[in-house]
Structure formats: structure tokens, C-alpha cells
Amino acid sequence: MVEFLQLILLLGVLALTLATGRSKANDTSALTARLRRFAAKQGLVVVLVGCSAFAGCVAVASLLHEPVPRIHDEFSYLLMGETLASGRVSNPAPPLPEFFDTFHELIRPVYVSKYFPAQGVFLALGQKLTGHPAVGVWLSSALACAAVCWMLQAWAGPLGGLLGGSLIVVQLGIFSYWSQTYWGGMVATLGGALFFGAVRRLWSQLTWQNAFWLALGLVILANSRPMEGFLVVIPLGVLFLVRVWRERQWKTIPFWRNLLLPASVVLLLGAAATAVYNRGSTGSSWKPPYFLHEQQYQESPPFIFMPARARLIYSNPWLEYYFHVEEMGFYSSERSVDGFIQHVARKLATWWAFYFGVLLIAPAVVVGLLRRGPIRTAQLLVLLGLLILGATYDPTSTIKSLLIDVLALTQMGILWIVFDEFWEWIALVTLGLLVLDTLVVKVGFPHYSAPGACLIFFLHVQAFRHIWQYRSQLGGLSHGTTGAERKRAARALAQGQIAFPWRGFAFLLPLACVLSLGIRVEAPVARWTEDNHGPDRSSLPMRDWSLRRAELEAWLEQQKEPQLVFVSYSSRHQTAFEWVFNHADLPNSRVVWAHDLGADHNRLLLQQLPGRTVWSLKADSKEPQLVTYSEAIAVKDVASVETRPSSRRDSPDF
Numbered sequence: 001m002v003e004f005l006q007l008i009l010l011l012g013v014l015a016l017t018l019a020t021g022r023s024k025a026n027d028t029s030a031l032t033a034r035l036r037r038f039a040a041k042q043g044l045v046v047v048l049v050g051c052s053a054f055a056g057c058v059a060v061a062s063l064l065h066e067p068v069p070r071i072h073d074e075f076s077y078l079l080m081g082e083t084l085a086s087g088r089v090s091n092p093a094p095p096l097p098e099f100f101d102t103f104h105e106l107i108r109p110v111y112v113s114k115y116f117p118a119q120g121v122f123l124a125l126g127q128k129l130t131g132h133p134a135v136g137v138w139l140s141s142a143l144a145c146a147a148v149c150w151m152l153q154a155w156a157g158p159l160g161g162l163l164g165g166s167l168i169v170v171q172l173g174i175f176s177y178w179s180q181t182y183w184g185g186m187v188a189t190l191g192g193a194l195f196f197g198a199v200r201r202l203w204s205q206l207t208w209q210n211a212f213w214l215a216l217g218l219v220i221l222a223n224s225r226p227m228e229g230f231l232v233v234i235p236l237g238v239l240f241l242v243r244v245w246r247e248r249q250w251k252t253i254p255f256w257r258n259l260l261l262p263a264s265v266v267l268l269l270g271a272a273a274t275a276v277y278n279r280g281s282t283g284s285s286w287k288p289p290y291f292l293h294e295q296q297y298q299e300s301p302p303f304i305f306m307p308a309r310a311r312l313i314y315s316n317p318w319l320e321y322y323f324h325v326e327e328m329g330f331y332s333s334e335r336s337v338d339g340f341i342q343h344v345a346r347k348l349a350t351w352w353a354f355y356f357g358v359l360l361i362a363p364a365v366v367v368g369l370l371r372r373g374p375i376r377t378a379q380l381l382v383l384l385g386l387l388i389l390g391a392t393y394d395p396t397s398t399i400k401s402l403l404i405d406v407l408a409l410t411q412m413g414i415l416w417i418v419f420d421e422f423w424e425w426i427a428l429v430t431l432g433l434l435v436l437d438t439l440v441v442k443v444g445f446p447h448y449s450a451p452g453a454c455l456i457f458f459l460h461v462q463a464f465r466h467i468w469q470y471r472s473q474l475g476g477l478s479h480g481t482t483g484a485e486r487k488r489a490a491r492a493l494a495q496g497q498i499a500f501p502w503r504g505f506a507f508l509l510p511l512a513c514v515l516s517l518g519i520r521v522e523a524p525v526a527r528w529t530e531d532n533h534g535p536d537r538s539s540l541p542m543r544d545w546s547l548r549r550a551e552l553e554a555w556l557e558q559q560k561e562p563q564l565v566f567v568s569y570s571s572r573h574q575t576a577f578e579w580v581f582n583h584a585d586l587p588n589s590r591v592v593w594a595h596d597l598g599a600d601h602n603r604l605l606l607q608q609l610p611g612r613t614v615w616s617l618k619a620d621s622k623e624p625q626l627v628t629y630s631e632a633i634a635v636k637d638v639a640s641v642e643t644r645p646s647s648r649r650d651s652p653d654f
Contacts, residue, residue, distance in 0.1 A: 017505040
């Protein structure tokens with residue numbers, strides 16, 4: 001439904017554009033002049049973009065509800081944020097860890113999230129300042145949007161910064177799973193934007209301020225998405241170093257004073273903080289908890305070209321099913337030719353749906369259609385092919401998946417020709433590395449490419465710029481037109497005429513994006529269907545198991561006595577919907593969630609955590625209810641409640 005309404009908006013923009021007919025260039029000159037004057041106040045624009053994102057996040061959450069953890073990763077990040085907010089980098093391993101062993105968390109030798117700490121730092125900041133980690137998410141969104149605006153001011157000029165900053169606020173900054181869940185995305189975007197914005201400015205002049213932002217961006221990337229951060233840094237970083245070497249800037253005082261010294265100080269401080277975090281989590285300054293978690297839990301490697309690992313033993317059947325069956329299934333299927341082709345098509349579709357969607361795909365396509373000759377023909381064929389395959393897509397068809405792969409790669413080639421400037425090519429090469437990473441990683445999500453998100457919005461801005469500058473009559477002057485056509489073109493130029501009113505399109509489409517934001521926010525309230533791979537996946541659902549868990553936990557927190565809940569699952573349980581996640585100070589938490597391991601084994605935990613009101617909960621019930629533990633035992637032997645996963649289950653949709 002959401003995509004259908006967005007398509008209606010796009011068709012409306014095209015209809016209004018065509019309905020304007022021939023228009024005068026000075027029809028939009030007054031508005032353009034005002035926008036240019038406003039955009040020239042670059043510092044003010046950056047602040048307004050960030051404030052708009054933060055205010056929008058608060059407004060949407062007030063209208064719907066505050067973010068509630070749903071995905072495994074969200075619970076893990078919340079554990080990290082709470083740990084850091086308490087002044088620790090890790091927590092002692094809880095007693096009887098098999099009761100609390102869960103996804104994406106280390107339970108031994110310490111109790112800590114497996115993830116890199118940048119996202120947790122923002123959650124801790126929100127927790128410490130307001131008691132709400134969601135405020136940290138909204139703050140990261142505001143800073144990321146402001147940083148993208150700042151970066152685009154250097155890459156595309158003040159007006160490009162205003163347009164790109166507004167687009168990221170509307171598309172991702174206010175309502176997306178990057179800004180309304182704890183899953184992450186905005187922190188890595190912030191790091192990438194600081195790096196690219198600083199390098200572009202340092203390209204022209206070495207200043208200590210931009211060296212500081214460059215180094216800070218690198219520290220954030222290294223502590224949020226280090227692999228993808230390394231990939232995005234390579235192209236421009238290498239070119240910048242080559243430029244410094246060729247121009248012998250390394251022999252000048254400004255190089256050492258304005259670049260190397262401030263950058264080195266920030267990088268050394270960042271490295272020291274990272275080492276402290278690693279040592280507190282794994283005992284080694286060089287070993288992040290992510291790597292230790294890989295050793296303890298992962299049988300399948302993160303990349304499909306790597307060999308499988310040795311068989312592991314897990315503390316409960318659900319961990320075993322998730323890592324040994326589900327994740328190993330992804331890994332094994334993508335190592336076959338047919339499976340790889342099908343997964344590439346799915347990943348590319350997800351990537352395009354998230355970063356472009358129904359509306360922002362239009363400028364990228366229009367730019368190709370405005371070019372005469374083979375490029376226009378190729379763009380038209382790719383567009384028609386993707387529309388036909390999208391309408392008839394069968395995920396099990398290798399042929400159709402292969403055609404989608406070929407057409408997607410052709411589209412990238414068209415963009416390479418259409419975007420023919422140096423900085424556009426840098427952006428395309430960098431994004432190409434991120435897309436390649438997405439294709440070879442075992443399971444890929446859009447936030448994996450977050451370090452390069454600012455470059456995607458740079459290309460959006462450049463597409464609008466190409467459309468704005470297009471004049472169809474003038475294009476004919478260089479294509480062997482007749483004398484009469486050249487005279488008409490010259491006359492149109494003198495009169496400021498535009499043969500096809502694409503400037504109206506460039507004005508109207510951003511407004512359509514704003515209207516689309518309202519549709520997307522309304523979707524969960526109206527229960528409209530939406531693309532599970534779009535920006536809003538898992539963002540503030542109005543009816544979901546996670547809300548029921550949050551409701552029960554809030555009720556338990558209000559009780560006088562501390563609480564203990566034994567959670568059991570049916571054989572049809574979906575491992576994506578895990579209830580057993582706990583607070584950082586687990587033994588002293590008001591509410592403790594534990595796996596139900598049977599009456600005999602449960603007695604050990606009851607002895608370790610005395611004085612608690614004990615409950616039993618069947619998480620896979622249609623409406624999970626708390627039942628007193630003694631009553632649950634009386635009804636059925638609890639030892640038989642925790643069943644093993646069924647060999648055939650529906651795959652989780654997340």
C-alpha cells in the first residue's frame with residue numbers, strides 16, 4: 001500500500017511537470033534566488049537540518065510510541081548502552097549462564113554485547129542524560145543528518161547541501177529503522193560524512209579543524225562498522241595521499257601542524273579508548289568482543305568465500321538452530337551457483353529499495369533518459385525490464401534472478417556514464433565496493449552500507465542538478481540538427497525557455513518525498529502493508545510481539561518484589577522473536593528473564609536468585625500471559641515444556 005501511494009505521488013509529479021508545458025526560466029528564478037541566499041548561510045543550514053531531524057524523531061515517536069527493542073541486535077546494543085551508562089565496559093558473567101545465553105551477546109568470560117561500541121556510546125548518552133536510550137538514537141540521527149548536509153556543502157555546494165540534508169532527514173532521519181529502532185545505521189553514517197566532508201575540504205586547504213573531523217570520522221567508523229568503513233576510506237584516502245605526495249605537501253609546515261598533528265592526537269585517543277573497551281570485554285586490547293563471539297558461536301563465517309568452521313556445542317536448542325541451521329543455511333545456499341544468483345538479486349533489490357525507493361529512483365532514471373543516443377535506449381530497456389521482472393518475480397527462478405542481476409549491473413554502468421565528473425566517479429567507485437561487500441557477506445542489511453550513505457545522497461543531489469541544468473533544445477546543437485532547429489534553440493536560449501519543464505520536476509519531487517513521509521508514518525497506524533526491505537522495516541510497529549514483551553516487563557518492573565520469568569517456546573518458535581534478554585546488572589535487576597530448562601535444572605537458578613516472584617511464560621502463545629510458576633508446574637511437568645525446534649518452520653520475517 002505504501003509503495004502504491006508513493007507511485008501515485010510520483011505519477012502526480014510527472015503529470016504536474018508535463019502540464020506546465022513550456023515555461024520561462026525566470027518563473028522559478030525568484031524562488032531559486034531565495035533558496036540560494038538561505039543555503040549560503042551554511043552553518044545555520046547545518047544546525048537547522050540537525051534540529052529538524054531530532055524534532056521530527058521526537059514528534060513521530062510521540063505520535064506512535066517510543067522505540068521498543070525487537071531484533072536481536074537491538075537488545076544487544078541496549079545491553080551495551082546500559083553497561084557504558086553505568087561506568088563499566090563489561091559486566092560479570094551471571095551465575096548459571098546457560099539460563100541467560102542468548103543471541104549476539106557474550107555470556108562468558110564476561111556479560112557484554114558482541115558489537116563495536118560506537119552505537120552503544122550514543123545509547124548510553126541518552127540513558128545517562130534523560131533515562132531514555134531512544135534519545136541517543138535520535139541524537140545520532142540529528143548529528144548524522146547535519147554531518148551529511150555539511151559534507152554535501154563541500155561536495156555539491158551550499159544549495160546541494162540544503163537539498164541533500166533535507167532529503168536524508170525526510171527519507172531516513174525522522175522515520176526509518178536507522179532513527180526509530182536501536183539497530184543502528186546513523187552512527188556509521190555520521191562517521192562517513194565527517195570523513196568525506198573533511199577530506200574534500202582538505203583537498204583544497206589543510207586546516208586543523210578539518211583534520212580533527214577527518215580523524216573523528218575514522219574513529220567512529222572503526223568503532224561502528226570497521227569493515228565497511230575501511231572499504232569506503234580506500235578510494236578517496238589513497239587519492240588524497242597521492243595528492244599530498246605529488247604536491248610535496250609533506251615537506252611543508254601546514255602538513256605537520258594542520259593535518260598530521262591534530263589527526264594523530266584524535267586517532268591515538270580513539271585507539272586507546274577502543275583498546276580499553278576491548279581489554280575489558282575480552283582480556284585483550286587487540287581482540288574486540290565481536291571476534292570472540294565469532295569463535296564461541298559462529299559455525300558459518302561472515303563471508304561466503306571463507307571456509308566453514310568446526311561444529312560447536314550450544315547451551316540450548318534455539319541457539320543451535322539459529323547458528324547451525326538458519327545461518328549455516330544462508331551460507332551454504334549462497335555458495336552454490338543458483339543460490340548465489342538468487343541471493344544477489346534479493347540483496348540488490350533490498351539495497352535499491354532502501355536507498356532509492358519509488359520516489360528517489362526517478363531522478364537517477366530520468367538523468368539517463370535525458371541523454372540522447374544509446375544511453376537513453378539502454379536506460380529505457382533497463383527500466384522496462386526491471387518493471388516486468390518485478391511484477392513477475394519468482395525468488396526461486398534462477399533465470400529471472402540472473403536477469404535482474406544483469407539489469408542492475410547495467411544500470412550501474414549507465415550511472416557511470418551519466419555521472420561523468422571526478423567526484424561523482426569517486427562516489428560510484430566507493431559505493432561499488434560497498435555493494436560488492438553486500439553481495440559476498442552471508443547476510444546483508446542496508447545499514448552495512450551506512451558509511452557510504454552520504455555518497456548516495458550526493459548522487460541524488462547530482463541527479464537533481466543534471467535535471468535542473470537540462471535544456472532539450474540546447475542538446476540538439478551538438479547532434480547535427482538542421483539550421484532551423486539551431487535557430488529555434490538559440491531563440492529559446494535568448495528567451496530563457498525550457499523545452500521540457502524538468503525544473504518543475506526538480507522542485508516537485510522533494511515535496512513528494514515530504515508527503516511520502518506522512519504516508520509512511522501513517523502506515524503502521526492504518527496497518528497498511530509496506531515493503532519489508534524499505535527504510536521503515538521494524539520501525540515503531542503498532543501491533544507486534546515486542547510490544548507485548550515491553551508491556552509485560554513494564555508491569556513486572558512496577559511490582560514490589562523482584563521478578564523472575566522462565567520462558568518456554570513451542571516447536572514452531574521463530575528464533576527471530578527472542579524474549580530472553582536482560583539488563584546489564586543481571587543478578588540485581590528488578591526483572592530477570594531466563595530460559596526454562598526443566599523443573600530440576602530450574603531449581604539451581606531459584607537457589608541463586610532467592611526472594612523473587614517466579615513466573616512461567618509460553619512465549620509462542622497468541623497472547624502470551626504470565627502464569628505463576630507453581631501453577632505451571634501443577635498443570636504440566638515443566639521439564640517437557642522446552643521443546644526442540646521443528647525440522648520444518650516458517651522462516652522469520654525481519
